[in-house]
Amino acid sequence: MKTGTESRSQRRFMVLMMFSLFFLTGGIAAAQWFEEQLPPLLPPPQYGNILINRNSVKSDMLPVSFSHWIHRSKYTCRVCHTELEIDMKVNSTEITMDKIGKGQYCGACHDGETAFGQEECQKCHTGDIAAGSDKFKKLPSLPKTGFGNRIDWVEAWKKKLIKPKKALRPGEYSPPTFKKFLTLQAEWNNIPPSIFPHDIHNSWLDCSSCHPDVFNIKLKTTKHFLMTKMFEGKFCGACHLNVAFPLNDCKRCHPAINR
Ligand code: HEC
Ligand code: HEC
Ligand code: HEC
Ligand code: HEC
Ligand code: HEC
Ligand code: HEC
Structure with missing residues (x-):
């Protein structure tokens, strides 16, 4: 049986091993170790996508999908995260349909003029983290990188x-x-x-x-x-x-x- 102390000392041993490996082989071992700690990456069309669900499912609606790549090609981060006072943490902003209807949050743009309007429920309440992936393929060609959306x-x-x-x-x-x-x-x-x-x-x-x-x-x-x-x-x-x-x-x- 594994006790907490044992696994903790095992972990300490591993860290010690990593450190000694690291000093022997320079940055390579450290780089590998760090890479293993990183969360797995989503496919490029889903990187930066979130599902907002504070009240949707509770109210019999599917969670709301929001895609950063769609929006950041048109607006800087500060537009939403400073001007519109949206927190940089999913499900922490108190977004409601009532506030959206008054022009706050999504409602600042989704008014049927700047972007599609609030009557198109199913466009936001998709419940699908991969929503919009088809459009990703149709993006005009942008400079590439190796990670994330793979867009520089x-x-x-x-x-x-x-x-x-x-x-x-x-x-x-x-x-x-x-x-x-x-x-x-x-x-x-x-x-x-x-x-x-x-x-x-x-x-x-x-x-x-x-x-x-x-x-x-x-x-x-x-x-x-x-x-x-x-x-x-x-x-x-x-x-x-x-x-x-x-x-x-x-x-x-x-x-x-x-x-
Ligand atoms: C978004 C920028 C960024 C990326 C990407 C990044 N690092 Fe760092 N890293 C930093 C910063 C900033 C520091 C130093 C912080 C300080 O001490 O001032 C740092 C410090 C370190 C250190 C010193 C120890 C520590 O924990 O601070 C190691 C080792 C390191 N990085 C390895 C890596 C490896 C390996 C990768 C790729 C898997 C990586 N870094 C990716 C920004 C980054
Ligand atoms: C059109 C609006 C909009 C733009 C532009 C935007 N964001 Fe966001 N961002 C959001 C919303 C909405 C959330 C979810 C907030 C919530 O649920 O409380 C979010 C959440 C986040 C999160 C938390 C993600 C998570 O998984 O918890 C980070 C980090 C973030 N944004 C960074 C950025 C950065 C960096 C940029 C610019 C490159 C940016 N955002 C541009 C609307 C936007
Ligand atoms: C994306 C994050 C980010 C933004 C945005 C940002 N900074 Fe910084 N800033 C940093 C970091 C990281 C440091 C270094 C902190 C450290 O080493 O402990 C820093 C350091 C500084 C320093 C100290 C520099 C020095 O040489 O001692 C000043 C002054 C500063 N920022 C001013 C600003 C101002 C003014 C703005 C807006 C116009 C701004 N920063 C926006 C991340 C940011
Ligand atoms: C522009 C995107 C968007 C559209 C369009 C939209 N919603 Fe929402 N809706 C949201 C967001 C964001 C939330 C907050 C998500 C959460 O907390 O779960 C939300 C929350 C809700 C909630 C939870 C309770 C509340 O009032 O906040 C209900 C119910 C709801 N929407 C119903 C609808 C219906 C019905 C429609 C169509 C008439 C609709 N929504 C259209 C984005 C949208
Ligand atoms: C600063 C303006 C702005 C804000 C704020 C904003 N959007 Fe958008 N959004 C747009 C624009 C512009 C488009 C692309 C044009 C269009 O599809 O009408 C778009 C597209 C979308 C799409 C793509 C739909 C499709 O056609 O596949 C979804 C979903 C969406 N937004 C949801 C949201 C949600 C949810 C919020 C709030 C959490 C939000 N947006 C906040 C401007 C905004
Ligand atoms: C508040 C959000 C935020 C924080 C915190 C932040 N960055 Fe960034 N950073 C961005 C965004 C957005 C970009 C634009 C590129 C992108 O989105 O992939 C960027 C770009 C960069 C670039 C430019 C790369 C290039 O191609 O020129 C470097 C380098 C970088 N960040 C390093 C750092 C380091 C190091 C830290 C921590 C000390 C840090 N960033 C903290 C949001 C952030």
């Missing part, structure tokens, strides 16, 4: 293949000018640093998406800033686990990593 959203924007709106009420938005490029030195001495470009993030997001809740506003002062915490959805993992390119893509953050 940064290149797609730079090449003006997508032109996401930065605000629903443009008069009330002035684009941030803060562009500082950061080099985040990893705590392990044979792991090359991660880069952090403020300009790319600030084109999609607001300072308040990250400061002060996710990161301190001072280089290398954020506590417990570790990859294992990111796998739980903290720090970079707040976005780079299920909407922005996933943590599997080591090289995009650690350009000099041997992977």
Whole structure:
């Protein structure tokens, strides 16, 4: 019979083994170990898709499918996550049909003019995480990457293949000018640093998406800033686990990593 203590010490042993392997073989063993901790990736047309179900099933409706790739090609994150006050955590915003009818949340656009209207119940209440996959195939060709939606959203924007709106009420938005490029030195001495470009993030997001809740506003002062915490959805993992390119893509953050 396995006791809790035994499995804990087994785990400690495994970690020790990983560490020693890591120091013998450089970043490769660490990279493999980290990759094994990562949640399995959904197929590209489903990456960033969510099913919202706080009240739907309780009210005899199918859960609501929402696809990030459909929406982010037309709007930046801040439109929904700042302007429309939608939380970056599924099922945490109190979205109701009543509020949608008053123009909040989905209702800011799904009014029959900007996008299809609220009478088309079955278009949202599909209960299917893969809803919209057929349209994914019909996307105009966008620059490719190896992970997530397998779309390089940064290149797609730079090449003006997508032109996401930065605000629903443009008069009330002035684009941030803060562009500082950061080099985040990893705590392990044979792991090359991660880069952090403020300009790319600030084109999609607001300072308040990250400061002060996710990161301190001072280089290398954020506590417990570790990859294992990111796998739980903290720090970079707040976005780079299920909407922005996933943590599997080591090289995009650690350009000099041997992977
Ligand atoms: C979204 C960006 C991002 C991706 C993708 C990413 N990392 Fe990191 N990683 C970081 C940051 C940022 C740090 C350093 C945090 C600090 O200490 O300031 C870090 C630190 C590390 C460390 C040091 C130990 C620790 O836990 O902090 C290791 C090892 C590491 N990364 C390996 C990897 C491997 C292997 C992959 C791919 C499987 C990967 N990283 C993917 C951003 C990323
Ligand atoms: C058209 C609106 C809209 C846009 C644009 C949008 N989101 Fe979301 N996002 C949502 C909704 C709705 C939810 C679910 C919130 C809830 O259920 O409380 C969500 C949830 C999330 C989650 C949590 C996912 C999970 O599995 O828990 C993350 C992370 C996220 N968004 C990041 C982003 C990022 C990054 C961008 C820009 C690249 C973005 N979103 C653009 C509407 C949007
Ligand atoms: C633009 C997308 C969209 C359309 C169209 C839509 N809904 Fe919803 N609906 C939502 C979202 C998002 C929620 C919140 C999901 C949850 O909490 O489970 C919701 C919640 C609900 C709920 C849960 C209780 C409540 O009032 O919030 C019911 C019932 C419901 N919708 C019925 C309908 C019916 C009937 C129609 C068609 C007349 C419809 N919906 C059309 C997005 C939509
Ligand atoms: C900022 C504007 C905006 C917001 C907010 C928004 N949408 Fe959309 N949505 C669009 C646009 C534009 C399209 C694409 C045009 C169309 O299909 O009419 C779209 C498409 C969709 C589709 C694709 C349907 C299909 O044709 O296959 C679904 C489903 C959807 N939205 C659900 C939602 C839900 C659920 C919410 C709220 C949680 C929401 N949207 C919030 C603008 C928005
Ligand atoms: C996507 C997340 C994100 C967004 C959005 C963001 N930042 Fe940061 N910022 C960071 C991270 C990560 C750090 C480094 C924290 C650490 O190392 O502990 C940082 C650090 C900083 C620092 C300290 C730099 C230094 O060299 O000490 C300043 C100042 C700052 N941010 C300002 C801003 C402003 C102003 C905005 C909006 C215009 C903004 N940030 C938007 C993630 C973000
Ligand atoms: C609030 C959401 C959010 C957080 C938190 C966040 N990012 Fe990002 N990041 C994005 C989005 C959105 C993009 C655009 C690319 C995409 O969506 O795939 C992006 C792009 C990047 C790029 C640009 C890659 C390129 O091709 O130029 C790098 C590098 C990056 N992130 C690193 C990080 C690191 C390191 C952290 C943590 C210190 C972090 N990000 C935290 C949302 C976020």
